[in-house]
Amino acid sequence: MEDLPKRKISTALWRGAWGYCPQCNEGRLFSAYLKAYEHCSHCDLHLAGHKADDAPPYFTMFIVGHIIVPLAVVIEHAYVPPIYIHVIFFSVLTIVLSLIILPIVKGAVIAMQWALRMHGFAASPTDAHKSETDI
Numbered sequence: 591m592e593d594l595p596k597r598k599i600s601t602a603l604w605r606g607a608w609g610y611c612p613q614c615n616e617g618r619l620f621s622a623y624l625k626a627y628e629h630c631s632h633c634d635l636h637l638a639g640h641k642a643d644d645a646p647p648y649f650t651m652f653i654v655g656h657i658i659v660p661l662a663v664v665i666e667h668a669y670v671p672p673i674y675i676h677v678i679f680f681s682v683l684t685i686v687l688s689l690i691i692l693p694i695v696k697g698a699v700i701a702m703q704w705a706l707r708m709h710g711f712a713a714s715p716t717d718a719h720k721s722e723t724d725i
């Protein structure tokens with residue numbers, strides 16, 4: 591494992607967050623909203639080895655909560671709207687933000703696992719013909 595070249599985490603996170611393969615930045619990461627492809631269509635990286643599990647929803651809730659709560663406090667202090675406005679507006683905003691942020695976070699989590707050679711990315715067969723300058 592020590593002999594394997596390092597992968598740049600920030601580059602991988604950026605590519606994954608935009609939904610592209612963390613290795614080649616050409617192939618798409620997801621075949622559906624949150625379903626990762628088995629293999630990258632461009633570099634054949636085995637993407638099914640990821641174990642994102644509950645990390646993307648956890649990080650998404652963390653991010654959305656840190657947006658919604660301060661915004662609710664600011665709006666309450668500035669405008670003092672009735673409670674039903676809070677309930678309707680912030681429920682919809684929370685759902686929409688979560689749906690937008692979740693695939694971004696999942697892509698970043700998969701890319702981070704690839705960059706750190708975690709789980710199914712421990713020894714990618716494509717490492718043999720892929721130099722780290724391509725990353």
Ligand SMILES: [Zn+2]
Nearest residue numbers: 611614630633
């Ligand atoms: Zn690829």
